[in-house]
Amino acid sequence: MAEDIYLDHAATTPLRREVQETLDEILSTTFGNASSIHSFGQDAKRLLEESREVIASCIGANPDEIIFTSGGTESDNLAIRGTALAQKDKGNHIITTTVEHHAVLNCCKALESEGFEVTYVPVNNECLVDPTRIAGAIRPETILVTTMFANNETGAIQPVAEIGELAGKEGVVFHTDAVQAAGKLPVNVEDLQVDLLSLSGHKIYGPKGVGALYVRRGTPLHPLFCGGHHEGAVRPGTENVPGIAAFAKAMEIVIEELPESGTRLRLLKEKLASGLIEIISGVRRNGSKDTDKSLPNILNMSIEGVDGESLLLNLDLMGIAVSTGSACTSGATDPSHVLLAMALPPQLAQSSLRFSFGRDNTEAHVERLLELLPDIVARLRRVSAVRLKDRPGSVQT
Amino acid sequence: MRERSEGRNLNNMVAVAMSGGVDSSVSAALLHNQGYRVVGIGLQLVDETEANGSARNCCGIGEMEDARRVAEKLGIPFYVLNFKDVFRKHVIDYFTASYLKGETPNPCVPCNGVVKFDTLLKAAMGFGAGLLATGHYAGVEFDVVNNRYVLKKGADGSKDQSYFLYSLSQEQLARAIFPMSDIQKVETRAIARGLRLKVHDKPESQDICFVGTEGYASYISRHAGVLFEPGPILDDAGVVLGTHQGLYRYTIGQRRGLNLSSPKPVYVIDIDPVHNSVTVAPGDRTRRQQRVLLGRMNYVSISKPREPLEVEAVTRYRKPHVPATLAPVDEDSSFALFHYPQEPTAPGQSVVLYHGDTVLCGGIVRRNNIA
Numbered sequence: 001m002a003e004d005i006y007l008d009h010a011a012t013t014p015l016r017r018e019v020q021e022t023l024d025e026i027l028s029t030t031f032g033n034a035s036s037i038h039s040f041g042q043d044a045k046r047l048l049e050e051s052r053e054v055i056a057s058c059i060g061a062n063p064d065e066i067i068f069t070s071g072g073t074e075s076d077n078l079a080i081r082g083t084a085l086a087q088k089d090k091g092n093h094i095i096t097t098t099v100e101h102h103a104v105l106n107c108c109k110a111l112e113s114e115g116f117e118v119t120y121v122p123v124n125n126e127c128l129v130d131p132t133r134i135a136g137a138i139r140p141e142t143i144l145v146t147t148m149f150a151n152n153e154t155g156a157i158q159p160v161a162e163i164g165e166l167a168g169k170e171g172v173v174f175h176t177d178a179v180q181a182a183g184k185l186p187v188n189v190e191d192l193q194v195d196l197l198s199l200s201g202h203k204i205y206g207p208k209g210v211g212a213l214y215v216r217r218g219t220p221l222h223p224l225f226c227g228g229h230h231e232g233a234v235r236p237g238t239e240n241v242p243g244i245a246a247f248a249k250a251m252e253i254v255i256e257e258l259p260e261s262g263t264r265l266r267l268l269k270e271k272l273a274s275g276l277i278e279i280i281s282g283v284r285r286n287g288s289k290d291t292d293k294s295l296p297n298i299l300n301m302s303i304e305g306v307d308g309e310s311l312l313l314n315l316d317l318m319g320i321a322v323s324t325g326s327a328c329t330s331g332a333t334d335p336s337h338v339l340l341a342m343a344l345p346p347q348l349a350q351s352s353l354r355f356s357f358g359r360d361n362t363e364a365h366v367e368r369l370l371e372l373l374p375d376i377v378a379r380l381r382r383v384s385a386v387r388l389k390d391r392p393g394s395v396q397t
Numbered sequence: 398m399r400e401r402s403e404g405r406n407l408n409n410m411v412a413v414a415m416s417g418g419v420d421s422s423v424s425a426a427l428l429h430n431q432g433y434r435v436v437g438i439g440l441q442l443v444d445e446t447e448a449n450g451s452a453r454n455c456c457g458i459g460e461m462e463d464a465r466r467v468a469e470k471l472g473i474p475f476y477v478l479n480f481k482d483v484f485r486k487h488v489i490d491y492f493t494a495s496y497l498k499g500e501t502p503n504p505c506v507p508c509n510g511v512v513k514f515d516t517l518l519k520a521a522m523g524f525g526a527g528l529l530a531t532g533h534y535a536g537v538e539f540d541v542v543n544n545r546y547v548l549k550k551g552a553d554g555s556k557d558q559s560y561f562l563y564s565l566s567q568e569q570l571a572r573a574i575f576p577m578s579d580i581q582k583v584e585t586r587a588i589a590r591g592l593r594l595k596v597h598d599k600p601e602s603q604d605i606c607f608v609g610t611e612g613y614a615s616y617i618s619r620h621a622g623v624l625f626e627p628g629p630i631l632d633d634a635g636v637v638l639g640t641h642q643g644l645y646r647y648t649i650g651q652r653r654g655l656n657l658s659s660p661k662p663v664y665v666i667d668i669d670p671v672h673n674s675v676t677v678a679p680g681d682r683t684r685r686q687q688r689v690l691l692g693r694m695n696y697v698s699i700s701k702p703r704e705p706l707e708v709e710a711v712t713r714y715r716k717p718h719v720p721a722t723l724a725p726v727d728e729d730s731s732f733a734l735f736h737y738p739q740e741p742t743a744p745g746q747s748v749v750l751y752h753g754d755t756v757l758c759g760g761i762v763r764r765n766n767i768a
Binding site: 310313316384 | 436474476478479510511514515518519520522523524525566568569572
C-alpha cells in the first residue's frame with residue numbers, strides 16, 4: 001500500500017517534532033497560572049513573556065504589541081470588531097476585499113447589521129487587489145482597512161505594503177490577516193506598515209487553538225470578551241501557556257528556515273502545475289504564477305469538465321488529501337467565493353482543486369499525483385457523458 | 398485507519414446513500430459485511446439555514462452527523478456531496494410548481510430518479526463505484542428470458558417502497574442494490590441493535606423530508622414567493638359553499654380542514670387552477686373514476702406493451718392493488734382502465750402498475766384525466 005500523501009497544508013499542518021517536544025515538556029512541568037503571584041505562576045509568566053518576545057522578533061514588533069488569542073479567526077475578529085467598536089464615534093466605514101477569509105468577511109457582515117458600512121473592493125482575475133482602488137474607497141468616516149496578506153485558496157500575495165502606506169497617509173487603521181503568509185514569506189510589520197496583523201499556530205506546524213494579534217502601539221482596540229486584565233486587558237482569559245510556547249517555537253523555526261523552505265516548496269508546486277498542464281487537457285491555473293505574486297506552496301487549478309469535489313473524493317480514496325477550497329462545516333462544498341470574485345465562470349470554479357504543499361512533501365508525491373490524475377480525470381469526463389435515463393429531468397411541462 | 402483502495406480492482410465498490418436513518422445505515426453495514434468496498438455518501442440537499450430542526454428531516458445536518466457516525470463505526474469512508482442545485486430544481490421546484498397548479502405531487506419520485514439514481518450514481522461512477530445502494534424496501538432482479546432488470550416489491554409489504562422507484566431506467570436498475578429487499582423492518586432494527594448502531598430506534602422519516610414542522614402551505618408560499626389567493630369552494634352543482642385559503646392547501650379526496658358547515662361529510666373532487674376554485678361533493682356523489690390518463694410513463698421492468706395489458710394499479714402510496722387494464726396511448730401516455738370504479742385520483746400523483754410483486758411501469762396522473 002502506498003503511503004498517504006497530505007497536500008492540504010493551507011487547511012492545517014501536522015505538529016512538528018520539536019514543537020511537540022516543547023508542548024509535552026511544558027504541559028508536564030509548568031501548569032501555573034501566568035497571573036498568579038507565586039513561583040508556579042511566575043514560571044508560567046516567564047514562559048509566556050519569552051514566547052511573546054519570540055513572536056515579536058519574528059515579525060519585527062515590540063513584545064508589548066503581541067496579544068495571544070485562540071487562533072486566526074479570533075485574531076481577525078478582535079482586530080476588526082475591536083477597532084470598529086473603539087472608533088465608532090469617529091466613523092462607521094470599513095474597507096475590505098471580496099476574497100477575504102470568512103473570518104473577516106462574516107465579521108464585516110455582522111458589523112453591517114450593526115450599523116457599520118463596508119466596502120468590498122473587487123480583485124482582478126489573478127486574485128489581486130489594486131491598492132489605488134482601496135485608497136479610492138477611503139472616506140472621511142473610514143475607520144479600518146482590512147486586506148489579507150496572502151489568499152488561502154489561490155495563494156495570491158496582496159500588495160499589503162502599498163496598501164499600508166496609502167492607509168497610513170489617510171490616518172486609517174490597517175489590518176492584515178497573515179495567517180497563510182506567515183512561514184512562507186517574510187512578515188515584518190514595519191515593512192508592511194500595518195497596525196494589526198493576525199497569526200495562527202496550526203498553519204505553521206504548531207498546535208491548534210493558539211494564535212496572535214499584533215497591535216501597533218496606540219491602535220484603538222476594544223476587547224471582545226469581558227474578564228480580567230490578561231493580555232493588556234484586551235484579551236481576558238488565562239493564557240494557554242503550553243500552546244503559546246509551542247506556537248512561538250513553531251514560529252521561530254519556520255522563520256529560520258526561510259527563504260530556502262519557500263524555494264523548495266515552489267519547485268514542487270511548479271513541477272505539479274507544469275506537469276498537469278502538460279498531461280491533461282483543459283487545465284488552467286487560478287492565480288498568478290509570478291513568484292512575488294503567489295505563495296510558494298499554494299496551487300489552485302481548474303480542470304475543465306470535471307467536478308472538483310469528485311476529484312477530491314477519488315484522490316482521498318487513494319490516500320491523497322487535497323482540497324476544493326476553504327473547508328466548510330458540513331463537509332459539502334459550494335463554489336468558492338474567491339474564484340467567483342476572480343470572475344471565473346461558476347463551472348470552472350466548481351472544477352477547481354487546491355494543492356497546498358508542506359515540509360513533508362517530496363517530488364515523489366508530485367510524481368504520484370501526475371501518475372494518478374490523468375486516469376481519474378479521464379474517467380470523470382467519461383462518466384459525465386453517460387446518459388442513465390432517456391429523459392434527463394422529471395419536471396413536468 | 399480506514400481501509401483504502403489502491404486505485405485498482407474497484408469492481409466491487411458500492412456507494413451507499415446514507416441519510417442517517419436506520420434503513421440506509423443497515424444497508425451500508427450489510428454490504429460491508431458481504432465484502433463490498435463501501436463508500437458512504439451523505440446528500441446535502443438544502444441549505445443548512447433552511448434545514449429546520451425537525452428530527453424527522455432526512456436533509457438535516459444533524460442527520461448527516463448520524464450517518465457519519467455510522468460510517469465511522471463501520472470503518473468505511475464517508476463523504477457529504479452538495480446536491481442542493483439538482484434537488485432544488487428537480488424536487489423542490491417541481492413540488493411547489495405542481496401544488497400551485499392544483500396538483501398533488503410525489504417529490505420522492507424525482508428525488509430517487511434524478512437526485513439519487515442519476516446525479517449521485519454518476520458521482521459514484523466517477524470514483525469508481527459501479528453500484529449504488531439505498532435503504533429502500535424494494536428489490537431488483539435480472540430476468541434472463543427478457544434480458545431485462547426487473548423492479549420488485551420489498552419483502553416487507555407494510556414498508557414496500559417500490560412505488561417511489563418506478564421512474565428508474567434499465568441503466569439505473571442495472572446499477573442499483575437494495576439490501577433491504579428481503580428484510581422485515583423489525584429485522585432491520587434488530588440488525589442495527591446488533592451492530593450497536595445508535596440509529597436503531599430512530600423514528601420513521603416522513604415522505605416529504607424538506608417540509609418540516611411549518612407544513613406544506615407555509616413552505617410553498619415561502620418558497621415560491623406567492624401569497625395564497627382565497628377562492629370559492631363549490632358544490633358539484635356550482636353553488637358556492639365557502640372560501641378556500643389557496644389551492645395548494647387541498648388535495649383530491651380531502652375531507653378534513655375544509656371549514657364547511659355541511660350536514661354530510663364532503664370530499665374534494667376537483668381543484669381548478671384556472672378558476673381558482675375547489676369543488677366538493679358528499680361521499681355518495683363523488684364521481685368514481687373508470688379510468689385515468691397517465692403521462693410521463695416509464696416502463697421500468699417491461700417494454701411498452703403493444704396491446705392492452707392486465708395489471709394491478711396502485712393509485713397512491715400504501716393504497717391496495719386494484720385490478721386494471723393498461724392501454725398505452727403513445728410514447729408518453731397511457732390509460733389505466735379500472736375494473737371497478739375508483740375514488741378520484743389526484744393530478745400529479747403517481748399511479749404505479751404491478752404484476753404481483755413486480756413493478757411494471759408507472760406514470761403521473763394528468764389533470765384532464767377523466768376525458
